[in-house]
Amino acid sequence: MYRLFFHLIFKRMDPEQAHHLAFRWIRLAASVPVLRTFVAAFLAPRHKALRTEALGLRMHGPFGLAAGFDKNAAAVDGMAMLGFDHVEIGTVTGRAQPGNPKKRLFRLVPDRALINRMGFNNEGSEAVAARLAARRAVFRTVVGVNIGKTKVVPEAEAASDYVLSTERLAPYADYLVVNVSSPNTPGLRNLQATESLRPLLTAVREAADRTVTDRRVPLLVKIAPDLADEDVDAVADLALELGLDGIIATNTTVAREGLGLRSAPELVKETGGLSGAPLKARSLEVLRRLYARVGDRLVLIGVGGIENAEDAWQRILAGATLIQGYSAFIYEGPCYARAIHRGLAERLAASPYATLAEAVGADTRKAGL
Numbered sequence: 001m002y003r004l005f006f007h008l009i010f011k012r013m014d015p016e017q018a019h020h021l022a023f024r025w026i027r028l029a030a031s032v033p034v035l036r037t038f039v040a041a042f043l044a045p046r047h048k049a050l051r052t053e054a055l056g057l058r059m060h061g062p063f064g065l066a067a068g069f070d071k072n073a074a075a076v077d078g079m080a081m082l083g084f085d086h087v088e089i090g091t092v093t094g095r096a097q098p099g100n101p102k103k104r105l106f107r108l109v110p111d112r113a114l115i116n117r118m119g120f121n122n123e124g125s126e127a128v129a130a131r132l133a134a135r136r137a138v139f140r141t142v143v144g145v146n147i148g149k150t151k152v153v154p155e156a157e158a159a160s161d162y163v164l165s166t167e168r169l170a171p172y173a174d175y176l177v178v179n180v181s182s183p184n185t186p187g188l189r190n191l192q193a194t195e196s197l198r199p200l201l202t203a204v205r206e207a208a209d210r211t212v213t214d215r216r217v218p219l220l221v222k223i224a225p226d227l228a229d230e231d232v233d234a235v236a237d238l239a240l241e242l243g244l245d246g247i248i249a250t251n252t253t254v255a256r257e258g259l260g261l262r263s264a265p266e267l268v269k270e271t272g273g274l275s276g277a278p279l280k281a282r283s284l285e286v287l288r289r290l291y292a293r294v295g296d297r298l299v300l301i302g303v304g305g306i307e308n309a310e311d312a313w314q315r316i317l318a319g320a321t322l323i324q325g326y327s328a329f330i331y332e333g334p335c336y337a338r339a340i341h342r343g344l345a346e347r348l349a350a351s352p353y354a355t356l357a358e359a360v361g362a363d364t365r366k367a368g369l
């Protein structure tokens, strides 16, 4: 049904306009009490076996919405209504900014992929903090806050921009993510080098502790799939050294070669980050590598090309405690999270593992990695 709708309506629209339209519908549905209860009962049924505890937080399940869909925290309840067990808002930058000129979002339909060069279009940390402060939660869901650098702030002053966002947003964050991996802010990914990352993460940790004194806000870093394997290891070691809580793997890729892309060459060569199905293999590989390095000392969040329950299950077996999706939501529609939950519950029941927690990393451990 959604597929037909996608091909008849959304596919003919500009992708960013389609996003805004869908976003408005989600917000509208979530604002009508009877409707949202009805939708949530259908799309977000709870599976006891999937209950997850991670980062000191309790969740209905392991599957959440990846950053970038709800940049300004305007539809947290709407996304929870659609069955996402956590919602990562952002990326939010210190100051408001418009992002890159349009057109900046492209659908690669034959590849079930997207290319985006949005460039962190968002209302800025002050406005987003005010929205989160005013939020009266309808659905209990975990809210992650993903922060990044304002474009006009020079790379050398990046830490102060992340600190500003931290001071404003940490009070409303169930967990905080330092995003140093989006390809659309010049120089941002250089911050993944440990010499830059160490002082940045230290400054954000200190700012979070200074700002929120009645609990410890979990802190994670989100990395790119384009890092060399040794750099993935270096980030993992640094995360352990600094006492971070987790790593999100991965953001979008700037790679195009070797991914078997079938879309028109003029689309494939659009500048920006590629997400969706073609990212699956590399994201899984990075996740496995991380788990082999850190085991259960960090919470790993697997994201990149998760289209269905089998993909989600493979990430859990590889080492992810939590998983996220974005691009496949565009292609699969409102039943995306529901299908993942149902399939995960079936797979867990048919597996030798009594709980999801037991399954986390089982394949990577078995392989002796």
Ligand SMILES: Cc1cc2nc3c(=O)[nH]c(=O)nc-3n(C[C@H](O)[C@H](O)[C@H](O)COP(=O)(O)O)c2cc1C
Binding pocket: 066, 067, 068, 069, 071, 090, 091, 105, 114, 116, 118, 120, 146, 179, 182, 222, 250, 251, 252, 275, 276, 277, 279, 303, 304, 305, 306, 324, 325, 326, 327, 328
């Ligand atoms: C249009 C779009 C915008 C995105 N914006 C952000 C962002 O602001 N911050 C971020 O950390 N990741 C962002 N991402 C990356 C996603 O969070 C995710 O890491 C990536 O798309 C891989 O997952 P997927 O294959 O399920 O889409 C964005 C992705 C897309 C498609």
